Amino acid sequence: MDLELSEEQRLIVDTVRRFVRNEVVPLEADLDPDGSELEPADHDRLVAQVKEMGFYGLDIPPAYGGPDIDLVTRTLMAIEMAQHRAGLYTPCYGVFGGAGLAQLFEANEDQKQRYLYPTLRGEKSGFFGLTEPSGGSDPARAIQTTAVKDGDDWVLNGSKIFISGGDTSDYGIVFARSDASQGRNGITCFIIDAGMEGFHVRRVVHTLRSTHYATELQFENLRVPAGNVLGEPHKGFAIANDRLSRQRIPYAAGCIGVAVKAQEMAIAYANQRVTFGDKLATRQAIQWMIVDNEIDIRTSRWVTLAAADKAERHQPFRTEAAMAKLVASEAGGRVVDRSMQIHGGYGMTKDLPLERWYREIRIRRIGEGPSEVQRLIMARDLLGGSFH
């Protein structure tokens, strides 16, 4: 296995790094410390630059107009794109574009025309509605939203929670129990329009992060045409499950990016700050924190790149993706915590991004499946077979 970046990868990473440091970071000086939106003119200007670089719509498959960059390189880019104040949850404020919901690439042509293509053009956006008040880590058992066939339609009743973008999206992918007797084989995936009667955004769910809140949704006799079933009826669980594994790799990359930047800040500060007549960098307590940071960062990086490499080669990567998510989210939290400690009082202020990362990276140990569930996934794979 070649652990060196190729010349092309090095060039791409350097380009993204320069873009983040020269174009994105300076804009944050005028934004609220918890902000997540650029001024529209700045956003449009940066989007134009990204398009000129050929990186727009990174995760869009080449067949749909994406830039055809392999997953390992995209993971390296994601690590760079997170290296600014808002980078953990809004890498580069979205100016690299998005691919929308990955499940839509498996949709039929009519659904692609109505949802996928407008999303790729930036005309529509969608949310992913899986988690319910009854749970999110075990969707096969936790889903209580019901879908009952009525003529050519399905009628949905139930609620979803912790849904990002539920209040701003034009449509959503929603999972509901269509056959109560069949467990994971009784779940159907639907595309619902936010304008459908019976769709309600019940509340904003405030969390540790001040922006990118979640929402709670309710479906009251929400009538969905049969043409809006994504995939086949009762086979929605596989659609949900596939997304969960794939999403863990960029999720891990974001944690690494923030950790890299926090470590860079910690080293700079340790080399500058003088206490009791000498620089912090001369103190063994500080040196060990810096070293432990580096061990955490390098471990996370290689585990995550290994997961991306297996996924890119179409090999089973569920264990690797779970390991990457687990290691990077936990290590990233430790790195930010140590870096904040090295900065002392300044680390806690909104003058620096550390306090925002400290709050936001804590969510990463729970979002996209908590650490305990990642361990459960790996244990299943390592021990063989499924167990309870």
Next chain:
Amino acid sequence: MYQLGDAAGEVLYIGYAGGRELFGLRSALERHRDLAPTGGTAGVTLFRYEVNMQYQSRYRELLMLHVADNGALPVGNLNDHPAHLGRIG
């Protein structure tokens, strides 16, 4: 978080004093006072506030609730609101 209202209790503006305000809520309110003679939030007689660490999401929530209850943004927020404001209800 703060809201400004007129004598009848109608909310004219919803805002927050974020991490860049030099003197927090005081700075934010002084800016409204200075702008009032040129329009802005003229007519304000009432004021209320709450302390909230999640001021960005609470700000959006209050705007969404106002739209849900009144059908439109407060008059002072018509040209001063997040680019992508959601809906609630």
